[in-house]
Amino acid sequence: MSIALSHHRCILSHSVQNRPIEGVFFGPSQPEQLNSLIIGVFHGDEAISGQLLTRFVAQLQAGQFAQAPIDFNDQPTLIIPVLNPDGLAAGTRMNAHQVDLNRNYPTPDWQEDNLNTPYYSGKAAASEPETRLVMALIEQYQPQKILTVHSPYKVLNFDGPARAVADAMSEASGYEVVESIGYPTPGSFGTYAGKIRQIPVVTLELPPGLDEPFDPELPPAESLDQVWAANRNALEAFIRF
Template sequence: MKDAIYNNFKVHEVIGRYLTNDSISGFITSLDKRFAISVIGKSVENKPIKCITFGEGPIRILMWSQMHGNESTTTKAAMDFLNFFSLPSEESGRCFQNCTIKIIPILNPDGAAAYTRVNANEIDLNRDAQDQTQPESVALKTCFDAFKPHYCYNLHDQRTIYNVGKTNKPATVSFLAPAFDEERSMSASRNASMQLIAGMNETLQQTIPGQVGRYDDSFNPNCVGDSFQMTNTPTILFEAGHFSKDYAREKTRKFIFIALKTSIDIIISNKILDYSVQDYNDIPENGKQFYDVIIKNAGIIDKSLSIEDSIGILFREILHENEIYFEPEIVNKSLEAFDFFGHKVVDCKKKKDVEWLTNNGITNLLR
């Protein structure tokens, strides 16, 4: 999909990494009456957990985003998805006729406001599926039980550390068909999850070849995706990752949007059987070989190191005055550089690279 086409329905007022209920309120309230906005619960701090429902078809699809409050890319993509289907077209008409879709854009509004993974009680909602100790967990499960979806989409962000397989390609989008038991057995619902992922991957390969990964499928019944898969409901984990020079994840939101739209087309057209479990297994599993910055020959500046030593730096995301800043942090001073990749690689032998380190506040970390 060309950017010029995508820009026609990208929700331009919903941008950046810091998204709260207020960030999306203007857009969702502007949707026409075919999109019903409801409040399915309240957070620990009494913020509303909103849900948008549209369509009148028999196929029921439930999506939720920002279960982790600091994972907002999929929320942006969900807004673009809503906007696309709000516009008159043959595709949107087919969706309304065949599907009923519920989207919970921000399940964890307290965590979103604080820009934290956890909720206000410092609980990871994606480890609360069984105990249901938090009001946000109860809201999602109550919605699930009442709606009885045929498909569930669990929408997340992942860190910049992930690469695809053993390649130097970032895992810009990753998927998982969650397991439903320790043995990671197969079932009709898990098969369907895998086949739908394979279909989305086929489309994404045309846009970001080699940049789609498969997430680890270790079983944890306390994770919501695994829990819902245990009910024989096909459930898919979406992970929005890094694209080159896109720390705001404005590019990645497009690829998540493409995946969402593709999945609806596959479901409506009954094309899931066009894809196989093997197609899913052929997607390389994610590695963890990326640093945000690799500094080569770091000993030229950091006298505690040998001249040719390399350093690995990761950025910490810091909320300040409603903006997200990326603060460099040294996490590896004995890096075997050939075993890792950098989203940016600098060499202390090069004057322009040392200037870049200085301008980005990294040089001071090395002295």
């Protein structure tokens, strides 16, 4: 189904290396509040997340829906396909300061840790411009729910009051819903936005992309077409929820 709808692409901020961080607003270009905030590529070595959201943006820009059209005037949505363009360009988990952006949020369990590893939390909480951008967007637009897209575990994880929306996505994709990713994540975005701020936060963990290194302990790699087929309806279900 196709309809005409309004959208607005803009540069929200810049990365450490001055690459633009782009977002696409669906509905009003400057809404008072967002219904949904969707973010990909926290980690630059998880390119499949940005590829999925780039395809989703293109479908929405074309007014193409798997089900009934979404009224974005009632459900304003901001999609950021790539939060970490420097890491994406370098193929690294971290940003250009060698910080793991999913360990950099000001949470009670944050501490400077894991220096010289891919999980370095930074010199201070919210030390990174990419982190501060997301925090500023939350302050400005007060999103009712947030989806972040990662890889490679092929599950739906949630923080805060988000079990119901995670279940709705699971019904559409078949991905398992898990309450924990299985290891500690101090300074994580889910803790900051979901557990502390009590915003429903769902983490969509995709399977590894075909360009990611093989790991026998992970789910089998899938192509973008496979990931899209499994998750297109789930992405729409998230916005509609």
